Amino acid sequence: MKEILFVFVGGxxxxxxxxxxxxxxxxxxNSFPYPTLLANLVGCLLLGIILGASTKLQWxxxxxxxxxxxxxxxxxxxxxxxxxxxxxxxxxxxxxSFLLYTSLSFIGGLFLVFLGSQIPKLIS
Numbered sequence: 001m002k003e004i005l006f007v008f009v010g011g012x013x014x015x016x017x018x019x020x021x022x023x024x025x026x027x028x029x030n031s032f033p034y035p036t037l038l039a040n041l042v043g044c045l046l047l048g049i050i051l052g053a054s055t056k057l058q059w060x061x062x063x064x065x066x067x068x069x070x071x072x073x074x075x076x077x078x079x080x081x082x083x084x085x086x087x088x089x090x091x092x093x094x095x096x097s098f099l100l101y102t103s104l105s106f107i108g109g110l111f112l113v114f115l116g117s118q119i120p121k122l123i124s
């Protein structure tokens with residue numbers, strides 16, 4: 001039950017940060033979805049840093065890991081919005097934007113998780 005509370009609080013905080021990206025970078029109906037891309041890429045980088053730090057420090061406190069990874073990073077990132085925005089781009093014929101957005105999201109996300117996991121190794 002305690003873990004559910006950690007997911008709830010972490011997810012709520014992550015969601016607030018996610019929503020804040022849309023306030024900082026407002027978009028129109030047909031504009032490129034920079035807020036979602038930014039939230040997803042930052043979430044991937046943070047996830048990598050958390051995973052890398054937990055490995056380096058041998059810090060595997062289950063409640064903290066659930067709070068940060070499933071909760072905060074899960075609330076910050078949004079796969080369903082990525083898919084919906086990608087679908088809209090494909091449906092409206094914005095194929096170049098579709099390819100750019102999906103490529104940056106998936107390849108960039110994987111790269112940033114890897115990069116983030118390496119950052120703690122560089123810090124003495």
